[in-house]
Amino acid sequence: MAGILxxxxxxxxxxxxxxxxxxxxxxAREGARVIILDVNQEGSQETLDLIAVGGGTATALMLDVRDRAACRAVAAEIARTAPVSILVNNAGINRRNPITGDVDAVARDWDDILSINLDGMFNxxxxxxxxxxxxxxxxxxxxSIQSFVHVAWPNSAAYTTSKHGVLGFTRALAAELGKDGVRVNAxxxxLIETRINAEARARNPDMVAMVMRHTPLGRAGQPSDIxxxxxxxxxxxxxYVTGSIVMADGGFRTV
Incomplete structure (x- = not known):
């Protein structure tokens, strides 16, 4: 059966x-040829293996989204085979430290988070x-839900700023690129349970409990929910959808 992609x-x-x-x-399940772009080669190989088991088609290229020249080189390499018709800007990091904390650590977190989450998306x-x-x-x-809210997650000024920026970038591009037939959404x-945030969830049970109290569906999300x-x-x-953000938060923003 043909997939919708x-x-x-x-x-x-x-x-x-x-x-x-x-x-x-x-x-891949829906028929797209997938190109995995990640600095984590071991993780990329795991994704390749999972896709292969499902009968899909994928390749992987190493990419640090902070490196603008590397982004252009990877795009040119891909174009030699077939142009990309779907781009997902997913790469991102998060750290939670108070802006009133150690001056050097706060500045380092700001630079690292914005360079990946926001500059990387642009690059x-x-x-x-x-x-x-x-x-x-x-x-x-x-x-993120932090594209809108912050009070539930203190000590994350850089991450919140970056995710507000994602929403602004999405809307600005949708307005500009609509005439070219390019749709841009977010x-x-x-709260999505992944291996990356497993330690943070274990260290902050009160935060997890707070999120669950404000989530009508009563559970954390899984990658498949996104x-x-x-x-x-x-x-x-x-x-006919562009310039929108689809919330996949279990209803968090309704409570």
Whole structure:
């Protein structure tokens, strides 16, 4: 049976783990040729293996999204085979330290988080822009419930700023690129259980409990809970959707 992403070439940053890995698997199941872009080669190989088991097609390229020249080089390499028609900007990090803490640590966290979560999104998008215009493609950016709220998560000024920026970038690009047939949307995950945040969840049971109290569905999310909206936004099912953020937070923002 044909998948709803047959014929598409999808590049996914941070595809070697967590949400990115789940999106890569879902895209491959729906027929897309997936390109995993990640600095984590071991994780990328794991994603490749999972996709192969499911009968999908994927390749992996090492990419540090902070390196603008490397982003352009990777985009040019991919274009020699087939242009990208789906881009997922998923790569990101988070650290939670008070802005009133150690001066050097706070500045380092700010630089690291913004350089990956925000500058990296720009670097990758700009590198693939001509391919996406050529294919009348679609961009899916991974935001957060912290694209809107902050009070529930103190000590994360840099992360909150970066995720507000993801939403602003999404809306600005949607307005500018609509004339080229390029759709740009975002997903706002809630608390998603991944290996990357397992230690943080274990260290902060009160935070997890607070999130669950404000989540009508009463559970944390899984990467597959984000993969579904990512497939929708990449497919023609969402052909009249652009400039939007699909919240996948278990209802957190309703309480």
């Amino acid at each position: 047959d014929g598409h070439v999808a590049a996914v940053t941070g595809g070697g783990s967590g949400i990115g890995q789940g999106i890569c698997q879902a895209y 990758v998008t700009h590198a693939f822009l001509e391919q996406l215009r050529q294919t009348r493609g679609r961009i899916v950016n991974i935001g 997903i706002g995950p809630g 993969a579904g909206p990512a497939v929708f936004l990449a497919s023609d099912l969402s052909s």
